[in-house]
Structure formats: structure tokens, C-alpha cells
Amino acid sequence: MNIPRFTRRQFLAAGAAAPLxxxxxxxxxxxxxxxxxxxxxxxxxxxxxxxxILLPAFSKASGASVTLQPVLALEAVAKISASKANxxxxxxxxxxxxxxxxxxxxxFAPLPKDKVTNLANQSEKFTDPNGHGAFISAQVVxxxxxPTVIKTSPTSWLDLWKPEYKGRVGITGLGSSLGTAWMxxxxxxxxxxxxxxxxxxxxxxxLLPNVGAVAPNPGALATLFQQGQIDISYNFVxxxxxxxxxxxxxxxxxxxxxxxxxxxxxHAVLNSGNIDLxxxxxxxxxxxxxxxxxxxxxxxxxxxxxxxxxxxxxQKVAKDNDDLARLTLIDWKTINPQRSALIERFNKxxxx
Numbered sequence: 001m002n003i004p005r006f007t008r009r010q011f012l013a014a015g016a017a018a019p020l021x022x023x024x025x026x027x028x029x030x031x032x033x034x035x036x037x038x039x040x041x042x043x044x045x046x047x048x049x050x051x052x053i054l055l056p057a058f059s060k061a062s063g064a065s066v067t068l069q070p071v072l073a074l075e076a077v078a079k080i081s082a083s084k085a086n087x088x089x090x091x092x093x094x095x096x097x098x099x100x101x102x103x104x105x106x107x108f109a110p111l112p113k114d115k116v117t118n119l120a121n122q123s124e125k126f127t128d129p130n131g132h133g134a135f136i137s138a139q140v141v142x143x144x145x146x147p148t149v150i151k152t153s154p155t156s157w158l159d160l161w162k163p164e165y166k167g168r169v170g171i172t173g174l175g176s177s178l179g180t181a182w183m184x185x186x187x188x189x190x191x192x193x194x195x196x197x198x199x200x201x202x203x204x205x206x207l208l209p210n211v212g213a214v215a216p217n218p219g220a221l222a223t224l225f226q227q228g229q230i231d232i233s234y235n236f237v238x239x240x241x242x243x244x245x246x247x248x249x250x251x252x253x254x255x256x257x258x259x260x261x262x263x264x265x266x267h268a269v270l271n272s273g274n275i276d277l278x279x280x281x282x283x284x285x286x287x288x289x290x291x292x293x294x295x296x297x298x299x300x301x302x303x304x305x306x307x308x309x310x311x312x313x314x315q316k317v318a319k320d321n322d323d324l325a326r327l328t329l330i331d332w333k334t335i336n337p338q339r340s341a342l343i344e345r346f347n348k349x350x351x352x
Contacts, residue, residue: 035064037274039091039266039281043070044219045242046093049299058284064277073098080107080269090272091281095177096263097332097339099133108132109268115279118286118305125325126263126304133265136285137294137301138324140317141181141260143253144235146225153253157185160232161207169210170221170230171350174343177262178218181330182234183342185260194334197342204350214350225250236262237317241300259317261327263304 041047047070055066071079073094080087084107094102102108110131113119119127119134126135143154149168154160160169172179183200190199212230215221218239224230226248240252266285268278284290291303296311303310306321318324335342 035277036067037064037090037272037277037281038067038069038088039278040069040071040076040089040093042072042093045238045299049294049301053293053299054281054285054290057287057290058281061284062277062280064274064280066281077102077105077107081105085271087269087271089269090274090278092267092269093136094133094265094267096135096265097177097180097330097336099265099267100332101336101339103130103132107270109270109272109275109278111268111279111282115276116283116286118283118288121286121288121305121307123304123306123321123325125329126306126321128265133267134282134286135263135265135304136282136291137264138304138327139236139238139262139264140302140324140327141178141234141236141262142240142317143255144222144225144233144240145251145253146231146249147251148249149231153251154232155253155256157182157189157234157255157257160210160234161203163210165210165232167210167212168231169207170213170215170224170233171204171207171211172215172217172221173350174339174346176217178221178234178236179346180335180339180342181260181262183346184330184335185255185257185328189257194331197338201345201349208350222250237314238300238302241313242298245298254317257328259327261324261329263329 041050047068051068055068059065076089076092077098080089080092111119111134116134122135128135145154174180174183183197184194186203187193187197187200190203192199213224215224218235221233221235222239222243225243237252240250243250266282268275268282272278286305288305288308291305291308294301295303295308295314300313302314302324310318310320318327
């Protein structure tokens with residue numbers, strides 16, 4: 001079977017072990033114009049939403065401007081680590097796994113509550129106990145499927161193994177937080193977990209006859225639905241619902257083992273030449289108005305500010321912030337030390 005598959009280089013671009021080229025020209029602290037700071041974002045819907053919502057709110061509140069740079073998490077960490085004294089970014093957006101893995105590098109500035117006042121509106125589960133980050137959103141993982149082909153909504157991750165889906169399943173590599181979170185759930189369903197991923201590898205090898213494509217990241221995985229290459233997979237709610245809005249044949253289902261939560265955070269970079277602007281930017285991202293807009297159509301990024309009401313679509317996942325806080329979190333502290341090895345193993349063993 002000739003299955004579309006991305007190259008190892010593309011897997012690395014999804015967040016594996018090496019820093020990659022992103023077209024970033026480089027901004028030194030000294031070279032930035034006064035009143036301008038540099039923040040990272042993720043390519044795709046994150047960038048669009050932040051440009052349309054967060055940047056105008058920050059500029060209105062501070063009078064400053066932002067150079068927003070799409071950079072994947074581990075690449076951003078690598079760039080900052082390589083230039084700690086004069087970092088290329090003032091604020092960095094990370095998933096929880098890469099953040100915790102980078103915590104000991106000493107590249108994040110503490111977030112003072114008197115500077116980032118909206119931290120007071122974070123519930124305990126969305127407050128960084130290390131004091132170096134602010135969880136600005138929570139992405140929820142569910143079962144993505146084509147409702148015109150699959151008439152009955154899937155109920156289990158194990159539905160992907162059904163023989164009728166031969167050649168129609170999409171998966172991602174472990175370089176993405178999405179792929180890693182899903183593999184942990186598969187391990188749990190087969191008696192393993194974060195500290196024992198062997199059952200997940202055994203199960204996914206048995207899934208291979210059903211796999212129609214391996215994508216490097218959530219965006220590429222969602223695109224496979226648009227292209228008609230797959231009918232069932234896993235993805236973030238905020239990756240699926242925007243496509244529903246655009247008329248794509250895709251829906252999201254609740255797995256019977258529970259929705260899975262991946263937290264996203266902003267961090268002020270140590271030695272930033274614009275530290276007060278960095279704090280103001282993070283504070284704006286946590287504000288009720290920005291969070292409410294980010295949570296609404298077409299973005300559907302779950303808010304972490306506990307006073308922000310959930311839209312009707314998000315209420316199908318969680319009624320409110322307290323309900324969201326009850327969803328399943330991955331133990332990234334256990335996964336991180338083995339993640340590079342898991343990525344390499346996946347790339348070698350999970351082949352069609």
C-alpha cells in the first residue's frame with residue numbers, strides 16, 4: 001500500500017529534537033525599535049487569532065507594537081538558549097511539555113502578580129506552580145471523523161482499529177503534543193501509561209493497515225480531511241470546529257475514556273529588553289475580553305480565565321472553567337525525559 005507519509009525532516013519540524021529554519025531573520029534586543037516587542041506564535045489558526053484579537057488589545061492597552069513570529073515550540077527554546085544574554089524573543093508561546101523540559105535552562109523570567117494582574121483570575125489547575133508561565137488556553141483532544149462517511153459518532157479511541165476504516169485513519173508523529181498525548185491514552189487503554197509506552201507501540205503497529213497518512217502536526221492532520229484522504233483520526237477541538245465553520249465534512253466526538261487536555265502557555269523571556277511590555281502582553285492575553293474572543297467562533301480556544309463564559313460549542317466539551325479543569329492531563333514530567341527516544345522509535349518503527 002502506498003501511503004502518503006511525511007519525511008523525517010517534516011517530523012522534526014513538528015517539534016522533534018533539532019532546531020529548524022523558520023525564515024526568522026533575527027531580532028536582537030538592541031536592534032528593536034522603542035515600543036516594539038517580539039513574541040512567538042504557532043503557524044495557522046493560532047497566528048490568525050492572535051493577530052486579529054490579542055495584538056490590537058495589547059497595542060490599545062500599552063501603546064506598543066508587536067512583531068509576531070510563527071515559531072514551533074522547541075525551535076523557539078533552542079533559539080533562546082543559544083542567545084541567553086540577548087534573546088531573540090520577548091515572549092514565547094509553548095505547549096506544556098516543551099515548557100517543562102526547558103524549565104531548568106534558566107530562560108524564563110518570573111511573572112510578578114503585580115505586573116500580570118490577570119493571573120488572579122486563573123483557577124488552580126491553570127496556574128503555573130513554577131511561577132514562570134501563564135496558561136492562556138487549553139486545547140482539548142477528541143476523536144475527529146467525517147460524519148458523511150461515519151454515520152454513527154465514534155465513542156472510543158479503539159474505534160480507529162475497526163477493519164472498516166482500513167486505509168482511512170490519520171495519525172501524527174510524537175513530535176507533536178497531540179501525537180504524544182494520544183499515544184499515552186492508547187498506552188493506558190492497554191495497561192501502560194506515561195512510564196510504560198510499550199503497549200502503545202504494540203497497538204499502533206497493529207493499526208498500520210488502517211493508516212492512510214501520517215501527518216507531522218495537527219494542522220496537517222486536519223488538512224487530510226479536507227483533501228478526502230482520511231475519515232477518522234484524533235485532533236484538537238479548536239482544530240476541528242473552525243473547519244466545521246468552513247463547511248468541511250468533519251466533526252469531533254467525545255472518547256469514552258475522556259477528553260484530554262493540552263495546556264498552552266506564554267512566558268516572558270529572561271534578559272528581554274522589553275520585560276515590562278512582555279508582562280503587559282501576557283496580561284492582555286489573560287484578560288477576559290481577549291479570552292472571550294479567542295474562545296468564540298471561529299477559533300474555539302478554551303479560556304483559562306475563570307470568569308469567561310464558554311460558548312455553546314465549547315460547552316459540549318466543558319460547561320465552564322471548573323468543568324474544563326476536570327479533564328485528563330498528561331504527565332509531561334514523566335514523558336519528557338524519554339520523549340526524544342520515543343520520537344526516534346516512532347519514526348523508525350511506525351512505517352507502512
